[in-house]
Amino acid sequence: MRSIRGIPIVLAVLTLALAPAAAALLFTLSQFGQRPPEALPLPVAIFLGLLFATPLAFMLRRLAGAPRVITVLVGAGAAIGVALLLAPFGFDVAIGLLSAAVSTTGAFTLLALRGLRTEMYGAINVFIVCTVLANFTLDSFLPLGGFFLVNVGTLFFGITFTQRDRVHRFGRDVVYRMIAAAAVANVIAALAIGTPLRYVAVSFLAIVVAEAANTEVYHALLHRRWFTRVASSNAVAAPLDTIIFTTLAFAGEAFATTSWMVQVIVTDVIVKYTASLVAAITIMSRPEWLPGVPGAHDGTVEAERTIRPERTG
Structure with missing residues (x-):
């Protein structure tokens, strides 16, 4: 039992330690872009920190009191250590630690929501952040073999598929509010880091159109099994986006x-759709990864209809 209880502690510490490393990796990947930045922009470091807030919150909620505090302190120490180790390679220590600090703050904010609200806003947070980070790396391409060109942003969009499909359980209205929030966040972030207005406008359009199409296809298939809905809606959204x-x-x-x-189009569609299928299969194999979803393991519509955000007041 002690080893099982220790798993959230280890994962939480690793999550915080990875934040500075992720900042360094993201900066490295951005150098493959047409306009490589001289340093990781401050807004990007903040959004990257928010990306780690959700998994950190899910680990910390299994702890309470002193164990939670000690875990965060150990994780902070690990983050400092990783940032210092990366410093000789030219990575900004302050940027890495900022991401770790934002992760911690975001995690405790999610924990304060409690229950299904933590689940819902945790997924929404990851979705919005990943769309922002994807657009930050929208002009960075990694050559793969003699034909394929992998857009770095596609790696982030692969994560959005999983989170969007989780948010579908809370209803169409919630999904559309999330899409609107993501579009606005992307415009603000793009303007903050100096992304060309053309990219801002196109990104906004692609997000709204593709996500709206995904949502409508998904809800039109509510009578089908969960995996069918996910596979079908993503089959429309991935190429459209x-x-x-x-x-x-x-x-x-x-x-x-x-x-x-x-x-680029062929590679991106393959990567996005494959990522969505892998994520869906992974979730179906581990129903406990969807807390609070009775019957989620069988993919029935009834399971999703039992989920409602908690009401306040």
Whole structure:
């Protein structure tokens, strides 16, 4: 039993320790972009910290009192250690520690919501943050083999599929509010870090259109099993998002030849859809990863209809 109880502690410490490392990795990946930044922008470091807030909250909620406080302190020490280890390689220690601090603050904010609200806002948080980070790396491409070009942002969008499908359980209205919040957050973040207005507008359009299509397809299939809904809705959203963004954002750029755009679109669609299927299969294999969802293991509609956000007052 002690070893089982120790798992959340270890994972929470690792989560905090990974925040500075993730900041360094994100900066490295951004160097593959057409306009590589000289340093990781402050707003990006904050959003990156928020990304770790949700998993940290889910670990810490299994602890209470002194164990929770001690875990956070140990995690903070680990984060400082990782940041200092990365400093000789040119990474900003302050940026890494900022991400860790934001992770901690965000985690305790989610924990204060309690119950299903922690579940719902935790998923919403990851969805919004990942769309912002995806757009930060929207012009960074990693060559893979002789044909494929992987957009770094696609790696973040793979995470959004899982979170969006979790939020579907709370109703269509919640999903649309989340999409609107994500669109606004992306515009604000893009303006804060100097992203060209063309990218801002196209990103806004792609998010709204693709996510709305995903939501409508998903809810039109409520009579089908959960996996069918997820696979079908993502089969529409993944290519729609990729085609809209790639063609409108990069058309006319010197590097964006027709063959280049075909490479990007094909690669992105494959990566996004594969990521969504892997995430869905993983969730179905571990129903306990969806706390508070009675019967989630069998993918029935009834399981989702039992979920409602807690009311205040």
